[in-house]
Amino acid sequence: MRSLLVAMLALIASIGSVSASEGEVVLTLKNADQVHEFTVEDLRSIGEREIVTTTIWSEGEQSFVGVSLDRLLAETGVEGQTLEAAAVNDYAVEIPTSDAQPGGPIIAYMRNGNLMSLRDKGPLWVIYPYDSDVAFRTEEVYSRSIWQLNRITVK
Template structure:
């Protein structure tokens, strides 16, 4: 008798949990964001992929040491993004979802390089594909972009930028 009552109570509890549990939110259901902070900003700026597509666009086809064959990257040049946000800084710290971080002196940022890419080969990048955002240089455009320093700055799974 005790076993049957225990089973009935457990079944009722589990049924209640299943019925009342909120639906799982998957990565596909939420748009990734890029958070940008600076001491002069009142609050962090949070930009979605859609927000980034509304800014002036940069695109280039280049090869990387992490992918096979030429890849078409689409995004926003870092220069244009900082200009749009009216952020002046000496250093930019970039952090990935896994907390990997790199620092880039603003003096080494060009008009078109690097870019914050949000698409590769015309498709949004998943985490598995080094997305949602990837700091990419046009590696084929200049030998200066094929150095250990530049490769180490090519941070993927980017989700935070702090201006200093």
């Protein structure tokens, strides 16, 4: 019985550390009556961008790779004013579409060369280039930096 309990605890602990596979849908974007589903490979095909920056949630400089928010919105024809970005645990934030500009945030799927697990704030994390401009180091911007992101609804 003890070995069964130990095996079950090990399985539960490992669930949060598993990263999304490249064929798994990691992001659903709803825009009016259109629903777009993206795997990591789909996001990569839109174009990758790297941001190397420090964050208030981690130690030292971090490397993030993901799709630029502006490119994702252009790819899906988004014209709304606000994005509701929601996490796996249903926590949600609003991001103005005006943030989606060249040099702005990315939807990161890699951190320091690895796909992110739930335990590592994945599968997706909205990352701004915090170190590039003081305008990205505000409470308002930090509050938009949602992790464990899995869906976006255009408002």
